[in-house]
Amino acid sequence: MKKYDDIVVGSGISGMTLALLLGMNGHSVLLLEKNRNIGGSMARFYKQGVPFDTGFHFTGGFYKNGILSDMLTVLGIDDQIQPVFITKEDGNRVIFEEDNSVYDFPFGYDETTAKMKEYFPGEKNAIEQYFKMVLDVCKKTVALDLRNLSLSQDWIDEDYISLDEVLNKLTGNKKLKGLLSKYSMCYGAKPSEISFANHSRVSLGLYESVARVKDGGDAFIRAFKKRFAGFDIDIRTNSCITECADVGNNIVGKFVLNTGEEIAANRCIFTIHPKAILDVLPKNHLTKAFISRVNAFESTAGFFSLFGVVENSVPNDKNADNTSEPTILSLFSSSDINRMMDPAYTGDPALVILKNQETMNGKTHTVLTALELAFPEHVRDWEDSRPGVRSDGYRNYKNSRIENIMKRIIGVYPEFNETFRFIDAASMLTFRDYLYSPDGSAYGIKQKVGQFNLFGKLPLRNIYAAGQSSVLPGIVGAMLSSFIIGRAIVGKEPYIGFITERLNG
Numbered sequence: 466m467k468k469y470d471d472i473v474v475g476s477g478i479s480g481m482t483l484a485l486l487l488g489m490n491g492h493s494v495l496l497l498e499k500n501r502n503i504g505g506s507m508a509r510f511y512k513q514g515v516p517f518d519t520g521f522h523f524t525g526g527f528y529k530n531g532i533l534s535d536m537l538t539v540l541g542i543d544d545q546i547q548p549v550f551i552t553k554e555d556g557n558r559v560i561f562e563e564d565n566s567v568y569d570f571p572f573g574y575d576e577t578t579a580k581m582k583e584y585f586p587g588e589k590n591a592i593e594q595y596f597k598m599v600l601d602v603c604k605k606t607v608a609l610d611l612r613n614l615s616l617s618q619d620w621i622d623e624d625y626i627s628l629d630e631v632l633n634k635l636t637g638n639k640k641l642k643g644l645l646s647k648y649s650m651c652y653g654a655k656p657s658e659i660s661f662a663n664h665s666r667v668s669l670g671l672y673e674s675v676a677r678v679k680d681g682g683d684a685f686i687r688a689f690k691k692r693f694a695g696f697d698i699d700i701r702t703n704s705c706i707t708e709c710a711d712v713g714n715n716i717v718g719k720f721v722l723n724t725g726e727e728i729a730a731n732r733c734i735f736t737i738h739p740k741a742i743l744d745v746l747p748k749n750h751l752t753k754a755f756i757s758r759v760n761a762f763e764s765t766a767g768f769f770s771l772f773g774v775v776e777n778s779v780p781n782d783k784n785a786d787n788t789s790e791p792t793i794l795s796l797f798s799s800s801d802i803n804r805m806m807d808p809a810y811t812g813d814p815a816l817v818i819l820k821n822q823e824t825m826n827g828k829t830h831t832v833l834t835a836l837e838l839a840f841p842e843h844v845r846d847w848e849d850s851r852p853g854v855r856s857d858g859y860r861n862y863k864n865s866r867i868e869n870i871m872k873r874i875i876g877v878y879p880e881f882n883e884t885f886r887f888i889d890a891a892s893m894l895t896f897r898d899y900l901y902s903p904d905g906s907a908y909g910i911k912q913k914v915g916q917f918n919l920f921g922k923l924p925l926r927n928i929y930a931a932g933q934s935s936v937l938p939g940i941v942g943a944m945l946s947s948f949i950i951g952r953a954i955v956g957k958e959p960y961i962g963f964i965t966e967r968l969n970g
């Protein structure tokens with residue numbers, strides 16, 4: 466029976482990060498992926514010669530000493546990931562459709578604070594206090610410092626109060642509250658559900674800077690694959706664990722794969738959705754309380770996504786409006802984000818339109834991706850269906866969403882009326898089936914006020930959970946969870962030595 470130090474289950478950004486961290490620390494690692502390729506949500510897909518992003522469009526954290534830059538440096542792949550910052554004055558814009566009011570989020574934390582004060586001169590105190598509180602939370606969060614993070618984090622007061630409660634205390638201005646909750650789209654939970662602390666941890670990096678990455682998530686996958694080659698890391702695709710066997714003293718003795726092969730490992734770390742972890746663990750070794758806790762977790766919102774290109778654009782013309790810099794345009798039909806993030810909301814769903822340029826085979830395309838807020842409830846009728854064999858009802862659902870999104874795109878980009886070409890669309894069921902997730906949610910399990918998500922050692926002593934549902938959502942949160950687990954596995958002293966050497970070297 467083949468034996469490894471660690472099995473890492475799932476090869477999204479969390480699994481790739483953890484496998485590399487452990488490999489770099491001298492461990493033998495087996496990275497298991499159910500899909501036919503590694504990368505999870507980071508993997509791009511290609512249609513009609515154009516690359517499109519699946520689950521990674523933009524991120525914060527790319528500034529000097531920013532958490533993402535630091536993590537990439539430690540992993541030794543920073544030189545292969547090229548951020549493309551959104552710096553244009555109107556590059557990151559929100560439109561409230563109820564009165565067509567327009568608000569821009571400039572590049573930089575100080576600039577964003579100043580801009581909000583310019584928009585809402587009567588709310589200067591509230592704005593200053595909000596941005597200071599966001600900054601304070603991040604300063605107090607040890608997990609955002611690679612050298613000091615650990616599994617036993619101290620919770621701070623802001624972990625026990627929702628974003629909504631904080632905003633309601635600061636201001637009665639609905640639009641301001643809506644704008645300061647804009648990044649709810651980046652964690653998929655309502656302002657009344659997310660803690661102010663987690664809202665701040667996700668949002669600060671985005672207030673500092675927003676960037677896409679040249680070649681999107683594929684740049685990460687390429688970089689990881691290249692680095693894996695230098696370490697004792699085996700990768701198996703089309704593979705998963707079907708049984709945790711020989712359990713004694715709360716330790717799993719061997720792992721049976723879908724191929725029937727048996728593997729021994731000192732540890733197994735799951736980076737997949739917590740409900741999918743539960744499917745694999747031996748139920749007779751889990752308490753009822755643990756099972757009900759996991760079953761009670763709520764998934765975040767997801768997106769109905771539309772992908773297209775603008776024909777005949779002149780991307781190489783430096784004087785043209787459609788310069789190579791990407792843009793993000795968020796259309797909110799209400800400034801009440803709690804209402805808009807309710808599955809029963811009947812107005813137009815929040816829509817985030819991403820415009821960027823992609824060059825493939827020497828040809829540059831202006832690519833539009835529109836992410837419209839969606840919920841499992843919207844596709845409940847077809848949840849038992851599989852790709853390629855869905856019903857007419859499902860096709861009608863998809864077509865009506867596509868039609869509405871197209872209308873809204875042309876509403877804000879009338880110049881694309883003749884030139885925008887629809888290429889494809891994906892519902893939450895598409896994401897569910899292609900990403901092997903239970904429901905196609907964008908960020909796994911919601912980070913709710915006062916809720917402990919699955920993270921670290923599970924009731925079986927050599928089984929761990931990491932991934933986007935653990936500490937924070939998005940690619941930064943997913944990677945961070947792997948650094949924290951990496952430290953727990955490697956040990957405090959070796960980990961600190963490793964991080965210090967990598968960051969100082």
Ligand SMILES: Cc1cc2nc3c(=O)[nH]c(=O)nc-3n(C[C@H](O)[C@H](O)[C@H](O)COP(=O)(O)OP(=O)(O)OC[C@H]3O[C@@H](n4cnc5c(N)ncnc54)[C@H](O)[C@@H]3O)c2cc1C
Pocket residue numbers: 474475476477478479480497498499500503504505506507519520521522523524704705706736737738741768770836896899900901902905906907908932933934938939940941943
């Ligand atoms: C439409 C959409 C847009 C998004 N946009 C952004 C964005 O712009 N910026 C951002 O930061 N985040 C974004 N996100 C969220 C981001 O994609 C995730 O937070 C992050 O990629 C999660 O990484 P992960 O490794 O934890 O999970 P995943 O990427 O989901 O990886 C899990 C992997 O595990 C595999 N797997 C599942 N079950 C098993 C099993 N039993 N055995 C073996 N393998 C298994 C899956 O196939 C997958 O490869 C978006 C998500 C979606 C869906």
